Amino acid sequence: MSARRGCFTLRSTHGKTVRVCATIANGRIEHLTITGDFFGEPVEAFRKLADELIGLGADDAEEIRKKVSGFLRENVKWIEGISEEDLGKAILECVRRLSEN
Amino acid sequence: MSGEWRLLEVEWPEDPYLNLAAEEAIARAVGEGVAPTTLRFWRNANAVVIGAFQCASLEVRSRECLRHGVKVVRRFTGGGAVYHDIRNLNFAVSFRKPSPIPGDSIMKAYEAVGRAVVSGFGKLGVEAEFVPINDIQVRGRKICGMAGTLSRSLLFVHGCILVGSNLEILSRVLNVPKEKLEAKGVGKVRARVTTLIDELGREVGMDEVKDALKRGFEEVFDVEIVPGELTEWERKMINELYEKKYSTIEWNLGPCVKCPDRERDLKIFEKFGLISVKGEL
Numbered sequence: 001m002s003a004r005r006g007c008f009t010l011r012s013t014h015g016k017t018v019r020v021c022a023t024i025a026n027g028r029i030e031h032l033t034i035t036g037d038f039f040g041e042p043v044e045a046f047r048k049l050a051d052e053l054i055g056l057g058a059d060d061a062e063e064i065r066k067k068v069s070g071f072l073r074e075n076v077k078w079i080e081g082i083s084e085e086d087l088g089k090a091i092l093e094c095v096r097r098l099s100e101n
Numbered sequence: 102m103s104g105e106w107r108l109l110e111v112e113w114p115e116d117p118y119l120n121l122a123a124e125e126a127i128a129r130a131v132g133e134g135v136a137p138t139t140l141r142f143w144r145n146a147n148a149v150v151i152g153a154f155q156c157a158s159l160e161v162r163s164r165e166c167l168r169h170g171v172k173v174v175r176r177f178t179g180g181g182a183v184y185h186d187i188r189n190l191n192f193a194v195s196f197r198k199p200s201p202i203p204g205d206s207i208m209k210a211y212e213a214v215g216r217a218v219v220s221g222f223g224k225l226g227v228e229a230e231f232v233p234i235n236d237i238q239v240r241g242r243k244i245c246g247m248a249g250t251l252s253r254s255l256l257f258v259h260g261c262i263l264v265g266s267n268l269e270i271l272s273r274v275l276n277v278p279k280e281k282l283e284a285k286g287v288g289k290v291r292a293r294v295t296t297l298i299d300e301l302g303r304e305v306g307m308d309e310v311k312d313a314l315k316r317g318f319e320e321v322f323d324v325e326i327v328p329g330e331l332t333e334w335e336r337k338m339i340n341e342l343y344e345k346k347y348s349t350i351e352w353n354l355g356p357c358v359k360c361p362d363r364e365r366d367l368k369i370f371e372k373f374g375l376i377s378v379k380g381e382l
Contacts, residue, residue, distance in 0.1 A: 007159075015234045017181075019159065021357075033357055035156050037181035039207065041250060043153045047356040078251060080207060081179070081234055 003030060008094035012038075016081025020094040024058045029095060038081035045075045053091070058099040061092055103201070103322070107136065107329035108315065112143035114187055117174040118347040119339070120145055124193055124259065125177045125346075126338035127331075131195035132255030135334050138200075140318055140326055141193040141259075142311050145185035148172045149274055150261075152180040152248065156357035165273040175353045180235065180248030183261050184271040188296075190310055192218070193259035194318070200256045201322060207251045207258075211235045213321065214258045218245055221317030225310065227300045235260075242295035264310055265298040 003025035010018050018036035022029060032050045040046070049071045056063055068088045072079070079087075109127065113119040120143055130136035149171055151160045157173045160182040166173060171184070185191065194214055196202065202210045215231030222229040222237075222244075229239045237245035237260075247260035271294070297305055315326050331339075346352045350367065357363060 021159075033156065034154070035159060035356060036154050037152050037179065038154060039179035039249065040154070041252060043177065043179075046154055050356070078207070 004098045005031075006094065006098050008090055008097060010082075010086055010090040010093070012082040012086040014081050014083055014086070018082050018087055018090045020090045022091075022094050022098055024095065024098040027058050027099070029053050029056050029058055032091070032094075034087070034091070036082065038079065040079035041077045042075075045071075048075065058095045061096075064088075064092055064095065104324050105137070106318070106322075106324050106326045107139045108326045109139055109141040109329060109331065110143070110311075111141065111331055114144050114146035117145045117148035117150065117172050117185070118353075119343055121150070121174050121176050122343035122347040123331075123335075123339045125342055126335050127193070128177075128195045128250075128255055128257045129338060130332065130335045131197050132252060132257075134197055134254070136195075136332055137329075138197065138324075139193075139195045139329075140315070141191075141195075142314075143191050143193075144187055144189060144307075145174075145191070146187045148174055148185045149182055150185055151175045151182040151355060153177055154179050154356065155182060156355035157353060158355075158357055160276055162274055162276050165270075169270050169274065171270070171274050173353060174347065175355055176248070178248040178250045178257070178259065180246065181277075182275055183246055184266065184274055185261060186266050186270070188265035188267070188298075190262045190264050190307060190314075191259060192262070192314060194257070196256040198254050198256055202256060205251065205256050207249050207256070208234065210249055210256055210258045211247050214247060214260070217318040217321040218260065218262070218314060219317070220320055221310075221314035222297070224313040224316055225297065225301065225305065227297060239295055239300050243293055244295050244297065244300070262310070262314075263294060263296040264305065264307065265296050268294060268296065 003023050005023040007021040016038040021033045023031040032053050034046045034050050065088055072084050131139055149161050161173055198205050202213055218237055219229045229237050232238045235247040236243050245260050245262045249258035319326055
């Protein structure tokens with residue numbers, strides 16, 4: 001099965017945008033990037049979160065959701081302009097769309 | 102009067118990487134308590150400055166940047182990509198915590214700094230308003246965007262004012278997501294921005310704008326702002342940040358360093374000479 005790559009952009013009701021780009025290969029997340037015009041600290045945390053998701057099953061929404069909320073709780077000091085839910089939603093939606101036939 | 106702030110007018114318009122290194126170094130100095138609360142004014146000659154959570158390849162139109170000689174640099178605060186030219190004016194305010202901002206809140210900091218900028222615009226004869234989260238608008242059009250950060254000992258806000266910027270180049274080099282434009286109710290970047298000169302209907306000098314802003318800050322924060330110099334500590338930190346961070350392609354590309362498109366991005370930026378290629382790739 002060939003790899004599929006794409007991005008999903010979510011405009012948050014908190015005023016900012018999060019854009020998630022991912023590559024799905026053999027039903028798993030091969031690569032993922034979280035970008036956007038939101039605010040938060042530390043800057044490196046969002047890249048580390050993306051790395052943490054690599055290898056997870058693209059259809060395992062529960063596991064992805066759990067990983068995202070656990071990581072944010074432990075590693076992100078603050079986030080403004082988007083909510084934690086927005087971030088999780090953007091990741092799941094990006095992965096879901098790429099998993100569809 | 103509740104104190105004195107330092108005013109810094111240090112800039113390297115042709116070297117946006119150095120300008121951003123200075124921006125972070127000054128903020129760090131204030132946060133560390135080795136420099137007083139500081140207001141800085143500075144300019145870039147021709148650059149796109151992307152947010153800390155953005156990727157150069159997603160936010161800028163590389164070919165347009167090449168055509169117009171626009172360099173791309175990533176800052177240490179979040180927020181969106183902005184175009185800077187010599188007719189933009191940037192300001193930065195660094196507070197050591199506890200700051201005069203209630204609760205040291207970043208959102209309240211945008212509001213308070215926004216009030217100071219709006220007050221400064223008022224002195225020039227432009228009626229503006231702060232629009233949450235981080236914009237200042239005139240008649241519904243953006244004239245200034247702000248960004249900021251918060252750490253253990255620092256509260257920092259900076260912003261970019263469109264004084265007489267080339268809005269045509271701005272709209273060509275920025276690749277704004279359609280979701281953002283739709284949320285703002287406009288189809289094109291050009292339609293949602295304005296400049297001080299457009300609003301005033303006359304030329305306005307940078308010194309006049311800086312003076313008005315300084316008075317706006319003095320009024321809103323009830324302080325006296327006096328000209329100062331970079332400290333030796335700050336000069337060293339600027340050089341260190343420039344060498345290790347702001348002149349590296351790894352930093353300036355953004356979090357997309359592991360993206361499948363990274364090789365393509367590297368080639369584009371190397372070819373166009375937009376980003377210094379130094380450090381670990």
